Every structure is written in C-alpha cells, then in structure tokens.
Amino acid sequence: MTLLSVNLNAVAMLRNRRDIGWPSVTGIARLVLEAGADGITVHPRPDERHIRKSDVYKLAPMLKADFPNAEFNIEGYPTKDFLDLVEQAM
DSSP: OOOOEEEOHHHHHHHHHTTTOOSOHHHHHHHHHHTTOSEEEEOOOTTOSSSOHHHHHHHHHHHHHHOTTSEEEEOOOOOHHHHHHHHHHO
16 A cells, blocks of 8 residues: 655745744644645755754654654665764654
C-alpha cells in the first residue's frame, strides 16, 4: 500500500520569505496529519533556507505526542552535523 507523506519544505520557504512566523510549519504539519496524511517529510539544509533545525526540534515531539503512528522522514546528506540533528531530535 502506498502511503502519503507531505513535504513541508515549501511551507518553510514561504515562512522564511518574511520573518513573521507564518505559515507555521508545525501548524501545517498538524493540519495535514489530522486530514489523514501518513507522515511528513522535511529536508533541512545547512543554510536553513527551507526547514530549520528548530523546525525539526519542534516537529519531533509533536509527532511523538500527538501522532505516534505517523512517519517522520528527515532527508539529507549524511554529514556528521545532519546525523547529530537526527539523533538529537529523535
């Protein structure tokens, strides 16, 4: 069976265009999961032009607490910094 995981990078890119905190990456993640998505996907880059490390740290506990069966895909090049981020968030 195919599962839907919604990529939040475009949401983060819109948020980053102006420093007003909207749209909320965690808010959109909650919305898509409540609407039936099976998971979310993020791709944090070192320059944080889309998803920021702080987003990963906010999303991980929300998924654990409110959507324990949801998939959390963190994509990226496996540098030490990236692997440290994943380990710390999870």
